[in-house]
Amino acid sequence: MRVLVVDDDFMVARIHSGYVSRVPGFSVVSVAHNGAGALAAAAELRPDLVLLDIYLPDMSGLEVLKAINDVDVLMISAARDVPTVKEAMRGGAVNYLIKPFTAAALTERLQQYADTRRRITAIGPQARQDDVDRLFGTPMTTAPMPKGLSPATCALVADSLREAGRDLSATEAAQLTGLSRVSARRYLEYLCAAGQAELRPRYGTAGRPEHRYRWLG
Structure with missing residues (x-):
């Protein structure tokens, strides 16, 4: 810019x-x-x-x-x-x-x-109402946002999760948004608490399950 x-x-x-x-x-x-x-x-x-x-x-x-x-x-x-x-x-x-x-x-x-600016570019030629609501700062949810989290960045993470069309790990969300893995995880956890996303553990052959997140809208 x-x-x-x-x-x-x-x-x-x-x-x-x-x-x-x-x-x-x-x-x-x-x-x-x-x-x-x-x-x-x-x-x-x-x-x-x-x-x-x-x-x-x-x-x-x-x-x-x-x-x-x-x-x-x-x-x-x-x-x-x-x-x-x-x-x-x-x-x-x-x-x-x-x-x-x-x-x-x-x-x-x-x-x-x-x-x-990134959200406007990603919308394309036609906007949906939820796109416009995010651009104009209409709250996505009534759930309180923890201190240190930004509504604009939260919308960016939500957009990435919704547009992925599948569940994402915090690492994958971080790569899509340019955030750190820790920051991406905080926003994903907030979206789960707000009812916008859900946590879906993926169990491997050993060790702790991988936390993955899916958009609910």
Whole structure:
């Protein structure tokens, strides 16, 4: 994912660029420090995502948001008043992160964005209602999600399990989703607890049975 970082503070822009560069699959293609520079860079470079500050010296980041076409925008700002957040939502921002934030917080938003992009690509030309529900964040289940698990990543694991058309081990699910085996197993166990999947032990000739998971929907 190619990212344009926009912030009037040169040091903050450098820090945010460093955060982005450490997330696998993301790279910074340019940095802008005002609205005019942001619009010019977006038009020339066509990044996948813009990290956009609101307080810029020549215009509001909200104006930039409305002027950018066909580029996703993640707002990053110290502004926390509800009217500003609502205007960012109406303008089409994919997310909104309040400054100051940690590298982990930005990493989580970027991974959610990447997960959404992958799901959109996997859907194909026609979407089902459950596809749309996942894209718009409609809960798949009322079961509480354990701390540390991401709804977007859970949807990715659920999609992989459903589309496999057979039972999967945690290792196989990890290979399909790009997660670690431990992380994949946690999501699979959550899907079982939520009634979306079932555990099916496979007994071999010796030793403990292999845990395999099947999609129930």
